[in-house]
Amino acid sequence: MPATPAQQQRAHFLRTELSRHNALYYAGGTPELSDADFDALLRELQELEDAHQDLHTPDSPTRRVGGAPIDHFVTVEHTVPMLSIDNTYNQDELRAWYDRTVKALGLEPDDGPAAGLFAARQAASPGAPALRTEPKVDGVALSLTYENGQLIRGVTRGDGRRGDDITHNIRTVTAIPTTLKGAPDHTPATLEVRGEIFMPNAVFAALNARRLAAEEEPYANPRNCTAGTLKQKDPAKVHGGLEVFIHNLGVWEPGPDGPAAPTTQSGFFAAATDLGLPVNPDAHDAATFDDAWDHVQAFNDKRHTLDHATDGMVVKLDDHLQHAALGTTSKSPRWCIAFKYAADRAATKLLDVNWQVGKTGKLTPRATMEPVLLAGTTVTHASLHNHGEVLRKDIHLNDTVEIEKAGEIIPQVVRVLPAKRPADATPIAAPAQCPDCQTPVEIEQDTRRLNEHAVYARKIARDIDKAKKEARAPRDASQYDEAFGPPPAPLGPLDETARYCPNPACPAQLRERLTHFVGRNQMDIDALGEKTVHQLVDAGLLTNLGDIFRLHQHRDAMLQLERMGDKKVDNLIAGVEAAKSRGLRRVLAGLTIRHVGSGGAMRLTQAFPDIDQLMQANEETLADIDDVGPITAQSVRHFLDSDVGRATLEDLGREGVDLTEAIAAPPPEAADSPFNGKTIVITGTLEHWSRSDLKAHLETLGAKVSGSISKNTDLLIAGTKAGSKLTKAQSLGVEVWDEAKVKATLEA
DNA sequence: TCCCCTCGAGTTCA
């Protein structure tokens, strides 16, 4: 049956949309569609084409050249999981891994070149290296399978357990042999190897130059471009020039005449080379730890001269028997470790500075820069923290600044490059008034420096007292230097640490405070996100915290707003209703009282479980509470005595918000729980609980759940993607559990 | 008075 004009139009629309999103996705830009939405469109097009022969076109996204259409990639289970590698960031951490490993192998502690691992390797096989070092190339990990020397499959790493079958695309990569040397008789019957596929910088640059010339969106970086091109549905569109380095062995079944499986990492490299598989030319044997460390350091200079991105060095044990003996943790093998070089820096131009108003009224300068690629992401913004910081670093508009990522995540301006300061560089002006409500700002200075002055002044005051008692003349100011040492340098503009808008009714602050109040750990009103709050504030429906609980009176007004349907409004009203019973602790945590967050709110409600009792507490009583000192106490009292504070609490009470806190009796099993009395830190991504749920649960069992690791920590619960906390816990010798162990213990 | 430990607050990008 021929398609109707409407169907033809729809099919055309779907084809252009799908191609456009494909292009966006592979350019590493922001996809406008989720994978599921993309698949839905693709399916719709497929169905249209199936029903109407005349809609078929050779270039349809549902087809690939000369083959059957692919709906989606086939998921393939890895025979041996492809794990990720643990990271270290300095020599001590690397050494700690090495010592741990030597100990786990049951060898003598390795204190010199003749002991430990080195000695063990020499005994087993004279001249054998203990370790191997190999650059960590920033590309895409994949697994290749050969049968009788023929390439039969290429699979992405995926989640480590299973990945996507990309064989059709892999065949177009000339760096990957489709037939091994010596095939079929002198190759393994089955061979599965792992490697990294990447795009050399020169290839990437040429590709982007072509795209720019054709007025197409350039690709974000070589790695995204590689990942994108491997996920092409049409192999003809895979970019040329991809390179690959094979680095690990998955499976090696020798077969009747084939070579025997290698038993060491160095042996594997030699064997791979014999079979025609490319390996990294900068990999080295290392007899001892010190040798390995020398390679690590030497490569830090060399890596910048290479034509591909590297972000570290992998250190591996050479002996496969030792690999087997050590095994793996749930996320990474114990027999190798990555050393990450100090955060990469990038230089870019500072274009603009905006002053943001925070929920406390703090004004923060936020820099906008020319987009620059840094450690895998494109960076445009960075906080400049405060005006003192701007002055101390002497940052001007139009300066070229050097940026790096703190903790691999948050971009920071490290310094300006003074030689590159242009003629049109202008100092960054700090606002004298709030950019939103024009109230004159208040300035805070470094408390430590203020304290130095206070200490110096006290010394003088005490001396004057003493002089009075001893009935002698007080010291002359010119003698102070001699008696008390030189006075601290006077405070100047460079000591400014914060600028505040003091107006409690500032609209910008109100927006931020409302957003905080409805946030996850406070009132937890899911339907009220940042966007919606701003919408409602702009519409005049939210002018204070209490208004949230009156939103249901403005149903019609809300329905007038953009992207606000019946369903969303119902959701919102139900969420607001539920929020009324969250209790005093969460209300206090949401109020933005200085120095009172979730922890402080808990302490306060433990001492004063309802608002009336809290209202009656004076500063001294408050300061008696554990973890509450004079400064926090004053801040709490100040809030409770302020007009806004009292009015807000009364308003919330009138609207039916629960201003009491039930004191949870510990469940009977708490006493024998292994978590009782333990100080626990949770990190990483958990599967079965949200982190806050697990925290709440462990607390009912008598545990203290804290946010940072120290030597007081009894236990670290590490989910996947655990970061520096895991490393720190290991270096402090803190016990670490994975999620499965927690689950098993809780169920026991 | 000095430190160590925690908490609060601000923050970027996918």
Added chain:
DNA sequence: CTCGAGGGGA
């Protein structure tokens, strides 16, 4: 995740 600052023990 990191910084700064408050709290509290040594």
